[in-house]
Amino acid sequence: MKDHYQLLIIGAAGLAAAVTAAKQGISCALLDEQAAPGGQIYRSIESVPATRAQVLGTEYQRGKALAAEFRECDADYFPESTVWSLNREREVGVLYKGQNKIISAEQILVASGAYERPVPFPGWTLPGVMQAGAGQVLFKSAGVIPSDGVALAGSGPLLLLLAWQYMQVGVDIKAMLDVTPLSNPLRAMPKLPRALLAHHYLTKGLVYQRDLKRAGVVTKMGVSNLQAEGDGELQSISYRHLGREHSIETDLLMTHFGVIPHIWLTQAAGCKHRWDSSQQCWRPQHDAWGNTSIEGVLIAGDGAGINGARSAEHAGRLAALQALFSLGVISQAKRDKQSVTERKQMQAERHIRPFLEAYFAIPQNMLATQDKDTIVCRCEEITAGEIRAAVENAHGDSNQVKYLSRCGMGPCQGRQCANAVAHIVADAGGQAVADSSLFRGRPPVAI
Template structure:
């Protein structure tokens, strides 16, 4: 296998698959690295295996998921080099990519790098969220895709966003016993979203899909409680009850599973490790790499495609992968700027169409204030180092005014996940305690190794051969 590639793509979701295939079509060498056993990313997780071995689950997951089969099949036929089970733990400034596969370290070099690592489900730190039986709604959706597994017993879904309703609809179709959907979306959010409805109608298929999902949930007889607050999970050794407040009235549901969701956020760990410039997105409260119209970052030779920048959905991600690939072909001399621009026209048109609905959705489904800044001091924020919201506030009073100082005071962000789970919440708490914006207190910088690696594996780096 060649050690240097024209393009190395990290991530085999829709953006990565599209970018890899488009680049290869222009005669350039491409290597696609992904830590999952199959291509497809989270949105099309295990698409090939599910279609072949779990046809009932494949049918239940619907046309949005099934679209991935067309994309994945085209990729398999493209002949692009693909290493599954490859976990990238460092990228050097010269675009040398270090990854772990089959327990051994490897490295490859890239003339250009396309980061297509997608998005992460935003953590929802509520009291009791670490109890067995509490998990993310997106995680439950992944289990359905990858294993055909659904939660047993009584299930409650809580939070906001399209994926909450999609998961509820799919689980209802799988005959899961859903006690209720607890929606944190407020009436004020609907009013704020309303001015953006005319533009959203340009992509009316998304609005119709959302209405259909809500109708399916209600048709299944599932109670929906809107505008809830004070959400908490209770139990001793596992989840036993879900408590919340609606219109000033405390309520409790006895349940075995609680699925939480408050949207998704870009996975910026790799772009932060590379030193790419990032911007704070106030509406959805997350950091994202700053990109030009072709997906180029502030670091030469490094591009981002898909939800690893602004979250916009699978079809937008796929189109953005094509744009980044066309830019690679131009930068490496395979096509002219005129050819690049002409080929990009249809993809830009597609992106404009899909993005028409985003302002409406993002105003309708902002993350809950209680998710951003947990009011209960006993709520665990950093799961790796077991640091609570109260301990973070106390550290601010002692002089920890940014996230770097918070590491020194509390070890937040120093665990195995390196702040992937707690970073946004810690920034919100620190900022709120000082009357600042999270933009002012900053974010954790990704440092290698980005993924856990043993000293023995690291010692084998010098002899790594691909």
């Protein structure tokens, strides 16, 4: 690992960017938390057995070509690296092979991707309750699946995909509980004509729904009042559907409430962020080339805003072209010419997003849980009631609540509770989430 690079890429979402940059002969390196290329979407793509890859689907399988192309390029690759710091001087703190090192770069591309949106609800901290993404990680990397069945709850395309994948390998899916409000499809309808331009995504979702229905998987739409219950561990879940209370016995519940950008590095660097009401999250401010508010720091992929894996590849190549231009390696004319196809294909992939964002919008009463006994900050065991009490005592933004209650000061440094705290603070104070602030980012962070 050198002390300095012309381009340093942080995160596995930067595979396509690394290939584009390395072709121009610059010194380029990619820091990856994982042991092999692929990131979260294409995890274990180089080693997964063919039969499991087939079950995981064609979108997963296409990552094999991307990983192979990256392996053939001249970019330096540092797997199992933990990036813990980034500042506006473009200095990066990284832990690699047990040693800490500070490296610098003329251009830095943050491609840190996204993570599942944590949504606290009664009982979500019980053993036996886990995120759907964790289930998919176990399946992709080791072929581990639930042996005694599973209940799935939440909202978003990943929940549907995981149910379909589990169905393919014989997992007993006890129920699919969709918390998407029944009014959401109507809200999304005006965005459907544009979504039809990316109809392959809609078609795939409809196929999943059809196959699940044929397999006898029960799907309930418009579920509310979701609760996980048990004495020391999950034993059952209860919920309301069409005005009636229901209960299901299960020792495993997997939840999913969409994904949000991993912004902790860009926050630590001091990049400006804005609230995106459609995606219900904060995202870094950036231009069409991925430039953030800090010169020489670019962002690409879902860490810049949720647009999917294919869009992330195109965005990575565009950011790499911008970095090459900034380094003086290519001219502006060459950058613009080479970007035409990438930008066109990226925009084509994004036609589906406004429809999905409207359709799968999480209800506000879940984002800002009303149950005062529900733990919001798992590290410090701070409840929603304690957060609301802090707001009632005139602590009107997330950071003031943090100072008072220690919410967000645990080992995860707020990564699991920041969004929820902001929603609760906004709800308790009668203000917009954009005005309730987000925890300030500072090192150490983890990518």
